[in-house]
Amino acid sequence: MTLVRAVAGSNRASGTARRSPLAWLGALLVIYLGVPIVAFLLRLAGSHDRGFGESGLWAAARTSAVAATVSMAIVVVLGVPLAHWLARSRTPLTRVVGVLVQLPLALPPVMSGIVLIYLVGPYTWLGSLTGGRLTESTAGVVIAQTFVAAPFLVISARSAFESIDPALDDLAATLGHRPLARFWRVDLRVAARGIRAGALMTWLRALGEYGATVLLAYHPYTLPVFTYVQFSSSGIPTTQAPTALALGAAAILLLMAGFRLPARLRRRPAVVTLPPAHHPAESQPEPVGFTVDARVGEFHLQATHHADSHRIAVLGASGAGKSLLLRSLAGLLGPGVGTVTYGDTDVSAVPVERRRLGYVPQNHGLFPGRTAWQQTTFGIHADPGAASWWLDTLGIAGLVDRRPEQLSGGQRQRVSLAAALAGQPRLVLLDEPFSALDTPVRQELAAELRRLQRESGLSTVLVTHDPQEAALLADELLVLADGRIVQSGSVAEVFGAPATPQVARLLGIANVLPAQVTDGGIDAGGVNITVSGALPAAGEAMWCVRPEDVRFATDGAYPVRVHDIADVGSHLAVDVALGSLRLRANVARASACDIPDVGRDGRVEIDPAAVTVWCQEPAVGH
Numbered sequence: 215m216t217l218v219r220a221v222a223g224s225n226r227a228s229g230t231a232r233r234s235p236l237a238w239l240g241a242l243l244v245i246y247l248g249v250p251i252v253a254f255l256l257r258l259a260g261s262h263d264r265g266f267g268e269s270g271l272w273a274a275a276r277t278s279a280v281a282a283t284v285s286m287a288i289v290v291v292l293g294v295p296l297a298h299w300l301a302r303s304r305t306p307l308t309r310v311v312g313v314l315v316q317l318p319l320a321l322p323p324v325m326s327g328i329v330l331i332y333l334v335g336p337y338t339w340l341g342s343l344t345g346g347r348l349t350e351s352t353a354g355v356v357i358a359q360t361f362v363a364a365p366f367l368v369i370s371a372r373s374a375f376e377s378i379d380p381a382l383d384d385l386a387a388t389l390g391h392r393p394l395a396r397f398w399r400v401d402l403r404v405a406a407r408g409i410r411a412g413a414l415m416t417w418l419r420a421l422g423e424y425g426a427t428v429l430l431a432y433h434p435y436t437l438p439v440f441t442y443v444q445f446s447s448s449g450i451p452t453t454q455a456p457t458a459l460a461l462g463a464a465a466i467l468l469l470m471a472g473f474r475l476p477a478r479l480r481r482r483p484a485v486v487t488l489p490p491a492h493h494p495a496e497s498q499p500e501p502v503g504f505t506v507d508a509r510v511g512e513f514h515l516q517a518t519h520h521a522d523s524h525r526i527a528v529l530g531a532s533g534a535g536k537s538l539l540l541r542s543l544a545g546l547l548g549p550g551v552g553t554v555t556y557g558d559t560d561v562s563a564v565p566v567e568r569r570r571l572g573y574v575p576q577n578h579g580l581f582p583g584r585t586a587w588q589q590t591t592f593g594i595h596a597d598p599g600a601a602s603w604w605l606d607t608l609g610i611a612g613l614v615d616r617r618p619e620q621l622s623g624g625q626r627q628r629v630s631l632a633a634a635l636a637g638q639p640r641l642v643l644l645d646e647p648f649s650a651l652d653t654p655v656r657q658e659l660a661a662e663l664r665r666l667q668r669e670s671g672l673s674t675v676l677v678t679h680d681p682q683e684a685a686l687l688a689d690e691l692l693v694l695a696d697g698r699i700v701q702s703g704s705v706a707e708v709f710g711a712p713a714t715p716q717v718a719r720l721l722g723i724a725n726v727l728p729a730q731v732t733d734g735g736i737d738a739g740g741v742n743i744t745v746s747g748a749l750p751a752a753g754e755a756m757w758c759v760r761p762e763d764v765r766f767a768t769d770g771a772y773p774v775r776v777h778d779i780a781d782v783g784s785h786l787a788v789d790v791a792l793g794s795l796r797l798r799a800n801v802a803r804a805s806a807c808d809i810p811d812v813g814r815d816g817r818v819e820i821d822p823a824a825v826t827v828w829c830q831e832p833a834v835g836h
């Protein structure tokens with residue numbers, strides 16, 4: 215039944231496609247392009263003398279094929295690095311060069327020939343230097359073909375390089391690969407398909423080149439020149455053979471380019487046998503210090519901190535600058551961003567690939583086309599034994615043959631973590647490393663990382679949105695807002711006394727509310743609350759109390775009305791009205807009988823020492 219529905223669905227889908235005006239427009243173009251070729255093939259089949267015996271035909275075909283192949287090779291060798299530079303650089307010079315390399319595409323080929331005569335013609339400096347051999351020779355054909363065909367490769371390769379996520383290059387740098395190695399081992403590999411397509415277009419364009427060739431190198435004849443000569447002297451019948459040859463060569467090449475071997479004939483990647491695992495070596499704790507001043511677009515990051523501990527967490531709202539801070543510490547924003555120290559070493563001038571880092575980027579970047587094992591051992595310092603240990607510990611030893619698209623989000627995140635740790639890094643920078651994991655795996659991994667931090671001295675800077683994760687995996691907290699550190703200190707200090715209402719909210723404290731400071735207390739929504747700590751000057755203020763410090767008691771000081779009671783597993787979350795404000799109380803299940811029913815009035819007690827009051831929320835200025 216399901217199959218019948220699926221078939222009916224697919225018939226409906228193809229029926230819809232047939233009725234679509236877009237499909238008909240496309241079909242008209244296919245007819246326009248196909249009919250002349252079919253007409254030619256019909257005439258060819260019906261002809262007696264097709265011109266295959268004409269003298270000079272095969273020599274012309276050879277000249278065309280050789281010159282097109284040499285042109286393509288020249289264009290690939292020179293054009294791929296040029297395309298890479300054009301894709302990666304954003305300067306006025308890049309823009310000018312980008313236009314320049316596309317000009318031959320816009321210029322009519324005959325005019326390209328004229329332009330070239332000014333460079334390599336017999337009476338130019340280059341022409342006389344080579345005794346006039348640059349024209350009227352196969353070299354001349356190659357020069358003409360290269361000029362008109364080069365833009366095809368450069369444009370295609372440039373767009374292939376531009377589509378590579380720059381984060382992959384950054385990741386490869388943190389794994390110790392220098393710029394040339396990154397070009398070979400990452401960019402070229404990822405852009406290979408676009409480069410191949412560009413090379414194919416270049417060859418085909420070179421093979422079909424006529425206008426520039428006929429001006430620059432009329433002899434030896436190429437296939438197009440030979441065809442025109444035949445057409446002028448003997449009429450159309452003898453042009454059938456060269457046309458058929460060009461058509462056949464192009465069709466075979468295009469078919470080969472799109473051909474994929476059946477799955478059973480394709481080379482399978484060798485099955486990986488994991489080497490014996492060993493525990494990662496102990497590392498020296500390396501507290502990080504930095505004074506960073508970096509501008510990225512409109513955003514200004516300005517932060518100074520010298521950590522006492524080798525376990526730091528950076529908390530902040532989305533867009534606060536956490537990832538940029540991590541990238542500055544890695545050296546990925548360049549050496550001009552300020553001073554960075556790992557332990558006692560000033561690494562400000564040390565290139566990222568020599569910093570011996572482990573880096574887990576936010577989107578858990580993995581290199582396309584590489585298996586989990588190849589990803590884990592891609593770093594130049596990767597230790598296969600430690601890689602095995604990490605893969606095993608992270609529960610992905612059975613997935614080592616899989617490529618990124620064959621892994622789930624959580625599995626990819628674990629591979630990324632294993633790759634960062636397998637190189638025995640001196641510092642690990644983690645950008646929300648557990649965000650795609652389910653709660654049990656997340657807790658398990660966090661506990662594993664915590665154990666390594668303690669036992670092996672693993673130094674980490676963790677970016678996270680989760681205050682619990684920060685408290686578990688760090689001794690020191692930095693809270694970032696709008697590119698500035700708004701509070702820093704030990705986990706206990708920051709959690710115990712959030713410096714601003716904004717920090718309190720980031721720490722997950724639920725009751726951050728407005729108030730008016732009065733004599734010896736605060737007016738919170740019309741209810742006077744007693745406070746034992748320091749109070750700001752009278753006026754508008756913000757205050758907070760943790761939900762677990764709001765306790766139901768029949769003799770409590772403050773009247774409330776219960777609005778909602780939610781059982782969240784570990785405790786009961788109770789929403790109450792305190793004057794005009796809404797307050798949250800977390801009540802242990804054992805004390806559930808103290809809570810009045812929903813809609814009923816009751817009383818709560820709030821410890822004056824548990825109340826924090828701030829003057830009006832300060833704006834972070836630049």
Ligand SMILES: Nc1ncnc2c1ncn2[C@@H]1O[C@H](COP(=O)(O)OP(=O)(O)OP(=O)(O)O)[C@@H](O)[C@H]1O
Pocket residue numbers: 510511512513530531532533534535536537538539576
């Ligand atoms: N390449 C860039 N060009 C321009 N602006 C950028 C660039 N990268 C980041 N920014 C800006 O810098 C600010 C900080 O970005 P960052 O990625 O550090 O935020 P974040 O705190 O990590 O946020 P999230 O938690 O959402 O990942 C943002 O406003 C962002 O738009």
